[in-house]
Amino acid sequence: MDFGTDDHAEALRTEVRAFAAEHLTPAVRARVAESGNYHDDAFHQAMADRGWVGAHWDPEDGGRGWPRAYSDVVYEELAAAGAPVEGLAITQIIGEAIRRVGTPEQKARFLPSICRGEVLLALGYSEPASGSDLASVQTRAVRDGDGWVIDGQKIFTTAGSIADHVFLLARTDPTVPKHAGLTLFLVPTDDPGFSAAPIFTLSGQRTNTTYYSDLRVDDTARLGAEGAGWEIVNVALAFERGGEFAAQLRRLVEAAVAWARTGDHGTDPRFLARLGRAATSAEVARLLGAYASWSRETARAGAVEGTIAKVYGTEALQRASSALLDGAGVEGLASDRTNESPAAELQHLYRESQIATIYGGTSEVLKTVVAQQRLGLPRPPRSSSR
Ligand SMILES: Cc1cc2nc3c(=O)[nH]c(=O)nc-3n(C[C@H](O)[C@H](O)[C@H](O)COP(=O)(O)OP(=O)(O)OC[C@H]3O[C@@H](n4cnc5c(N)ncnc54)[C@H](O)[C@@H]3O)c2cc1C
Known part of the structure; x- marks a missing residue:
């Protein structure tokens, strides 16, 4: 696989950053903090108006026929900016299942309206x-x-x-x-x-x-x-488990750098060592995620690539956020959800990281999947009880 990028991806990255700066307003952040839903109708509609929902789907499904890597750029930049993209992520996962097993009527009913931002799924x-x-x-x-x-x-x-x-x-x-x-x-x-x-x-x-x-x-x-149902769930799970947490790690590193630039924090060698480890993890997570996405698109490898990326990214996020929050000392105690200071962001990401190893499959269970599907270790006999 070629881990390089192209001019269009880089231009898109710039466009998405500008979009986030314009549309991720204090009002959107306040609505998300108030509801707890990591989705905002107005923000989602603005993404859809740009053609970014289901952009990698075929035009007859309402998409733009983009390579998956371009949709990944959109997601990565928005998630790294702290944008409410969970509704987008979940809806696209289910859309992938509809694309593969839906009837022509179901595809026509759901897919173009998902791309237009009119339908949200759970x-x-x-x-x-x-x-x-x-x-x-x-x-x-x-x-x-x-x-x-x-x-x-x-x-x-x-x-x-x-x-x-x-x-x-x-x-x-x-x-x-x-x-x-x-x-x-x-x-x-x-x-x-x-x-x-x-x-x-x-x-x-x-x-x-x-x-x-x-x-x-x-x-x-x-x-x-x-x-x-079981086979279809496994199709959808292959799209749920991937490298999405690399963006959270990047967000964490950016918050830690911003914190280190305040006062004389940037001269603390212990904090810098933790920051260096976090930045390394963020890059490894990004590469594992890119490999998982490429494997899925080209069908060169199984869903286990996404499982590996999910386990690594979520566990690295927990380790790094714990180390950096600890390194921020008493300032890391700022916990008001509307506080956008770098220290409050460190705490928020630390809190978010605790559940990341649970949803989409727990780390314990996913490590068993990796052991069996990647390392070839035996499966326990399947129980036929209900
Ligand atoms: C914030 C959040 C959002 C979620 N969103 C969704 C959603 O949108 N839709 C949805 O359907 N679900 C969602 N989930 C559910 C999530 O997928 C489950 O919580 C997860 O699969 C674990 O299931 P459980 O909570 O029943 O724990 P259990 O399955 O009861 O596990 C309890 C503990 O036992 C361990 N364990 C269980 N089985 C094994 C095993 N075979 N080997 C080793 N260890 C094992 C687990 O790792 C865990 O530590 C969400 C969960 C959270 C926390």
């Missing part, structure tokens, strides 16, 4: 008793005439209170081995059978418990074949 996999062991989900979808009736509860449905649809993993056949009895649905959140309740994380980010009560959808809400 991932509805996890349940209170089914996180790492995702195949054990209990939310039921039962056939009812031409449609389905859905009942159950999901947890950590990020963006669930603002999304238009939830990409919902449900059990449609409890009589077969657990991986085989799952089906995916695109469930509308304006149905009276849907509700969401907030969960706030250590960094003030909002995720949700979502409830599905006698929620009726017709069969056009089913994405992919009945019983194919």
